[in-house]
Amino acid sequence: MxxxxxxxxAIHKRVETFNQADYPLSARALEQVELLACQNQxxxxxxxxxxxxxxxxISAMDGFAFAKGSSLEAGNSIxxxxxxxxxxxxxGTLNADQGVRIFTGAVVPLACDxxxxxxxxxxxxxxxxxxxxxPYSITLNKAVKLKNNxxxxxxxIAKDEAVLSRGKRLxxxxxxxxxxxxxAKVSVYKPLTIGLLSTGDELVAIGEPLTHQAQIYNxxxxxxxxxxxxxxxxxxxxxxxxxxxSATTQAVAQAMSECDVLISTAGVSVGDYDFLTxxxxxxxxxxxxxxxxxxxxxxxxxxxxxxxxxxxxxxxxPGNPLSAVVGALNLVIPALWQMxxxxxxxxxxxxxxxxxxxxxxxxxxxxxxxxxxxxxxxESGAYQVSVFKSQQSHRIKQLSQxxxxxxxxxDSGSAAAGxxxxxxxxxxxxx
Ligand code: AMP
Ligand code: MG
Numbered sequence: 086m087x088x089x090x091x092x093x094x095a096i097h098k099r100v101e102t103f104n105q106a107d108y109p110l111s112a113r114a115l116e117q118v119e120l121l122a123c124q125n126q127x128x129x130x131x132x133x134x135x136x137x138x139x140x141x142x143i144s145a146m147d148g149f150a151f152a153k154g155s156s157l158e159a160g161n162s163i164x165x166x167x168x169x170x171x172x173x174x175x176x177g178t179l180n181a182d183q184g185v186r187i188f189t190g191a192v193v194p195l196a197c198d199x200x201x202x203x204x205x206x207x208x209x210x211x212x213x214x215x216x217x218x219x220p221y222s223i224t225l226n227k228a229v230k231l232k233n234n235x236x237x238x239x240x241x242i243a244k245d246e247a248v249l250s251r252g253k254r255l256x257x258x259x260x261x262x263x264x265x266x267x268x269a270k271v272s273v274y275k276p277l278t279i280g281l282l283s284t285g286d287e288l289v290a291i292g293e294p295l296t297h298q299a300q301i302y303n304x305x306x307x308x309x310x311x312x313x314x315x316x317x318x319x320x321x322x323x324x325x326x327x328x329x330x331s332a333t334t335q336a337v338a339q340a341m342s343e344c345d346v347l348i349s350t351a352g353v354s355v356g357d358y359d360f361l362t363x364x365x366x367x368x369x370x371x372x373x374x375x376x377x378x379x380x381x382x383x384x385x386x387x388x389x390x391x392x393x394x395x396x397x398x399x400x401x402x403p404g405n406p407l408s409a410v411v412g413a414l415n416l417v418i419p420a421l422w423q424m425x426x427x428x429x430x431x432x433x434x435x436x437x438x439x440x441x442x443x444x445x446x447x448x449x450x451x452x453x454x455x456x457x458x459x460x461x462x463x464e465s466g467a468y469q470v471s472v473f474k475s476q477q478s479h480r481i482k483q484l485s486q487x488x489x490x491x492x493x494x495x496d497s498g499s500a501a502a503g504x505x506x507x508x509x510x511x512x513x514x515x516x
Contacts, residue, residue: 351404
């Protein structure tokens with residue numbers, strides 16, 4: 086059976102080809118969005134600065150700007166003949182040994198080459214007696230370093246310099262940068278359409294009444310919608326499909342004509358009523374079936390191709406709600422981020438850290454085990470994790486109580502309290 090790492094690598098490789106050849110990023114449709122709507126979207130263009138930053142020489146201090154050629158030794162006096170405020174520059178000419186009062190963010194007059202903070206002058210001693218409408222003299226407490234305290238025009242970003250690259254997943258600091266450059270709209274990739282489909286005769290949609298004992302609610306569709314929320318995608322919900330070959334064929338055929346990706350839950354085991362694998366093979370192909378993980382073994386990665394120019398990638402998650410979450414987190418969501426066109430450096434990573442086990446855990450070698458646990462820190466800040474005693478995969482309350490998955494390596498066996506294990510905090514703990 087393929088390992089989780091091998092399957093992740095295989096999916097990654099397939100998506101790479103998809104992005105290059107099947108549905109090339111360079112040809113993907115773009116849309117213009119307002120700055121505030123672009124968060125978590127993938128930039129579809131390179132952005133260059135429309136102007137120099139700073140746009141002019143700017144003062145980094147509240148103090149005084151001194152004209153070129155001034156003598157700036159300790160004890161020297163400079164005549165202050167005007168003011169430059171943020172938003173209201175000094176206009177006029179300046180000669181050596183003259184200067185202007187200046188404030189942080191104000192334009193340094195072109196005739197000036199140095200700014201000194203007011204604390205290094207006698208300004209505090211004289212300011213209460215000054216008539217600032219007339220020239221006045223200040224004395225330097227110490228020698229002033231030439232060219233000090235000026236943010237030079239274009240020093241940080243030159244006009245036309247690249248500031249953000251295509252494939253950037255836009256975050257609040259990018260929005261800050263774009264706003265600083267006055268950019269009100271950006272081009273992002275149009276969202277991919279992701280189809281969701283649940284299968285099972287026992288399922289009832291939330292909001293509908295349960296009419297007999299054998300029914301349960303379809304929790305996988307709301308769960309997946311919630312897990313996929315951070316992605317810049319559009320979701321098509323195909324609802325609940327009964328355990329029936331022709332209904333399944335019809336639903337998959339419709340979804341593949343309308344979506345870029347199809348995700349299903351359940352119906353991929355080897356039960357007599359599991360039709361999805363049959364349908365996928367009829368309308369496309371299965372690239373990988375089953376993966377050495379627990380829970381989540383009956384996972385399908387395939388593609389739908391019949392009568393399509395561009396294949397529709399297919400992820401078949403197990404029906405069990407816990408298995409569906411573990412499979413989505415480890416195998417589906419990373420692939421979806423990659424498909425969005427985000428640069429590799431921009432796709433959210435699964436944080437994995439080392440923690441000390443607080444309990445003995447049972448495990449048999451052969452599959453990676455994702456056990457539910459509660460991660461915490463001891464008084465010294467070191468990570469520790471307690472693991473739920475029962476790890477049966479139908480436990481849904483436990484999944485909600487857990488804050489992490491404890492990842493036990495494929496070939497490892499049971500582990501004793503005190504040993505070091507790998508832990509994946511759920512991503513929503515970090516957001
Ligand atoms: P299956 O993969 O069809 O064998 O289903 C495995 C288990 O998951 C069964 O107990 C199903 O009742 C349950 N299940 C399947 N689909 C869902 C769903 N959408 N929501 C909640 N439970 C489900
Ligand atoms: Mg079923």
